[in-house]
Amino acid sequence: MNQMQAWLSGRWAVPAVSGALIVASFAVGSESWGDVLMVAAAVVAGWQIVLTAVRALMAKVIGIDLLVAVAAIGAVVIGEYWEAAAVTFLFAIGHALENATLTRTRSALAELVAVAPDVAVVLRDGEQTEVPAAAVVAGETVLVKNGAKVPVDGVVIGGNGALDEASITGESIPVEKSDGDQVFAGTVSRGGFLQVEATGVGADTTLARIIHRVEEAQDAKARTQAFMDRFSAWYTPAIIVLAVAVGLVTGDVVLALTLLVIGCPGALVISIPVAVVAGIGRGAKDGILVKGGEFLETSARISAVALDKTGTLTEGRPRLTDVVVLDDGLDRAAVLSWAARAEAGSEHPLARPVISAARDEGLSVAGLPETTEPVPGKGIVATLDGHRVAVGNLALIAAEGITDDDGAAAVVDALASAGRTPVVVALDGRVVGVVAVADRVRVDAPEMVRRLHAAGVRKVLMLTGDTERVARAVAAQVGVDEVRAGLLPEDKLAAIAELQREGHTVAMVGDGVNDAPALATADIGVAMGAAGTGVAIETADIALMRDDLLTLPQALLLARRTVGVMRQNIVIALATVALLLAGVLLGGVTMAVGMLVHEVSVLVVIANAMRLLRRRSRPAPPVATQPAPTQPAPVQA
Structure with missing residues (x-):
């Protein structure tokens, strides 16, 4: 009984029942019974469409559902029962497929939620006690055994082990942990035994902040998406007016109703959000948190990258x-x-x-x-x-x-x-x-600069408060295009503003806390090594969870890929609608055929966006074979 209820409430129940009624209408020998079954199929598949259209109208929104609802009801009124059933049945199938594939594009968020630990083993009164993860109190000692999930953010106070931190940083290689090392909720022990003092529990963990950020980011609209929403608000009423005008001029009601169905901008409406969701989801899997679609779009246009020296190009440990x-x-x-x-x-x-x-x-x-x-x-x-x-x-x-x-x-x-x-x-x-x-120059800094240039960044510059000589020595090894040394925070802000006046879209890379004015002024503020840093995760436009310079060009390439997919989707959607409208007006495209092609275009758009979920192989980072340039052989007196 429970399985039956679950199936009936599932996404495929409506199209399955409607499809069965359509098959039955062709199977019965009676024409009248066939018409009844066909109308029943239209009602099963279309009642939810009509309800959604009515609710939208009450909110003063004219959407796709209204076009399909008017076309289906009109087809029933004029006796085109097959057309009414076919349109609603295809729309129901398309809606179910959209839900299924959109769920797939949100897989990164689903995986993050899935890794959230449910239980924790804590030491209370000297005894091991299993409690819900949310019930752990800050300061308590949590035990993490081989194969278990770490239930809290904390610091290791005893034992040794290796943790898989892929859910936080995107790095698949387990990280060795011992006394004094930081651990994160949702990571998994791959060996050893750790005693961890809880510092962050429940909503205060890094994992919880990441989930919250990805949820917000996937719902945030890109500029192109906002434009498409405004376009659809005018486009849909225009299609209704066109259909009414064609019906009045030609006297052909079927043609007018067909125009309503063909003109549905479904693929156009979904073309941008599905790409944004997929792009942000791919980034989250790789330890790249993007604040929203607008910042993803802006990142694709970055032409200048400003880098802080200490802690970014260098290790930050003199x-x-x-x-x-x-x-x-x-x-x-x-x-x-x-x-x-x-x-x-x-x-x-x-x-x-x-x-x-x-x-x-x-x-x-x-x-x-x-x-x-x-x-x-x-x-x-x-x-x-x-x-x-x-x-x-x-x-x-x-x-x-x-x-x-x-x-x-x-x-x-x-x-x-x-x-x-x-x-x-x-x-x-x-x-x-x-x-x-x-301060040692990071071994991957030169490769990072090379990849930034390869990704289309025209200018990479270093902004630092250090002396001119030290800055230029580091810059010579790293390969940046420009060096500005001896800068105060307000000087860095002025440098960013100057680049913007020159026409650059600027990304500033810092630690997410210092250099706050420059990070805020830049078109995109990037925080490096943000794992466990709540301020960086919440404030940066892009937070790179792994302390790995090569994730910066990776993030820019992801943004460019995402924007490329958005543009492809817009072309696919507009071309489909234009060809179908031409086909209807010139003859040959029926309501059912038009809806079928329309739904196929929606799926093509979604499938194109899902390509972003594939992880592109990244070349291995360079291996240090000699001392970094800031550690040459001792100078002789």
């Missing part, structure tokens, strides 16, 4: 690259040790990589200097074991009254030209060495 000894009485370890111990009392951003490198080399940096004196814009002066240690730029050395730099200026110049940030170390009034730090 590390020690050089220790140059300038005093014969000291060795490398001593120079690094003095620098690290002095920096222990500093808030300078370069202090951390120097201290970390010293610790990694087994040098003691415990404790703080006896005194610490920051010198704004120059460096720091500290007292260590009664010795005065100055760590900073050449201006600090001059301020210390040191006139002989023992060749430090030449070393500083060479290091800066190589794209590194040099720091001079002075001990008790004499220069003893230079240490340098640098």
Whole structure:
């Protein structure tokens, strides 16, 4: 009984019953009974069409259903029962097929919903307890065993394992997790055992935010779609007027009703939304979240891409690259040790990589200097074991009254030209060495720039607040077209506005939080590595979930493919309607034949859009075979 009810409420019940009645009408020997069955078939397939048309009219909307309803009722009135049954039957089949294929185009969203975990195993009072995933409280310890879904966003506090994060980042290779690593709800354990402290539960998880974003994006209208909606609002009444005029002039009611059916702009109306849904769905599967159809369209026109340097073109984690000894009485370890111990009392951003490198080399940096004196814009002066240690730029050395730099200026110049940030170390009034730090250029950055150019981007530029020398050293390796260094946030905004005045459609790539003015001003704001970053997911026009530069050109190519499909669909829809109208007016195209061709055109449009769901193979990212350009061999004094 339940199966029967489910079938009757399914999408195929109406066309199946209507089709059976049509077959029965041809099978019975009585013409009168045949007519009754044919009318019954029209009523079964057409009552929902009429109801939808009436509701639309009450909302002051003249849609496709009204054209079909008027044509079917008119055909019954004038005794064309077969035409009435055929039109409504074909429209019902077309509607069922549209629903089925549109469901397929929304498969990415369905898959995201499917991976949402239902249950969680938590530690409560020292015992493992299985609870609904939504019932987990932030701060609780969740256990993730092999094969289980991670039910919450959180941080690993014990154990080791590998997680399949494809549902979040689109990356199919499992990621190793251990203490301190972040995990996301909906990812799947492929081995190991993890203890996770819950930081985000329920609607606060990254997966929930992604689902919400994809839902909104697939319902958001592209500019072309909005235009087509306005076009249809005028087109449909125009077809009704044309049909009435032809009927009055020719006296042929069948011709007028046929024009109503043939003029249905069904394929035209669905041509844009089905492409947008498929394109956004494909992107979601690949870890590319697009805010909506309008942004997908705009992305297809991007001609200039502005890239932040730190954290985008580079790894965003400065590390020690050089220790140059300038005093014969000291060795490398001593120079690094003095620098690290002095920096222990500093808030300078370069202090951390120097201290970390010293610790990694087994040098003691415990404790703080006896005194610490920051010198704004120059460096720091500290007292260590009664010795005065100055760590900073050449201006600090001059301020210390040191006139002989023992060749430090030449070393500083060479290091800066190589794209590194040099720091001079002075001990008790004499220069003893230079240490340098640098942020590694991402190994896939040059390939990303090449692919952007191949995708049709005319200008790729780097916007950074770093020094000119460092910026140009990075740019030389990456291959960007233009470099603008020493910029404040408002300068980056001005650079974006200048590109727009030159006629470019601009994408700005940043971290989704910093550089907010430039991201907001750009035609498209792109957030890199947005997994787990709620602000980036919600605010960026495009959020790239994977911290992978090659997804940027992939996103632009997807946008171009989607817009190409939209244009193809519009041509298919308009050409079909034009040919059918010509066929009706010149003779030879009946109401049933016209509806059949019309429904076929709708399916062709949908099938064309579904091509976007196929994943195009992406070349493997380049493999680093040598140190990145910001980490060359040590400079010799």
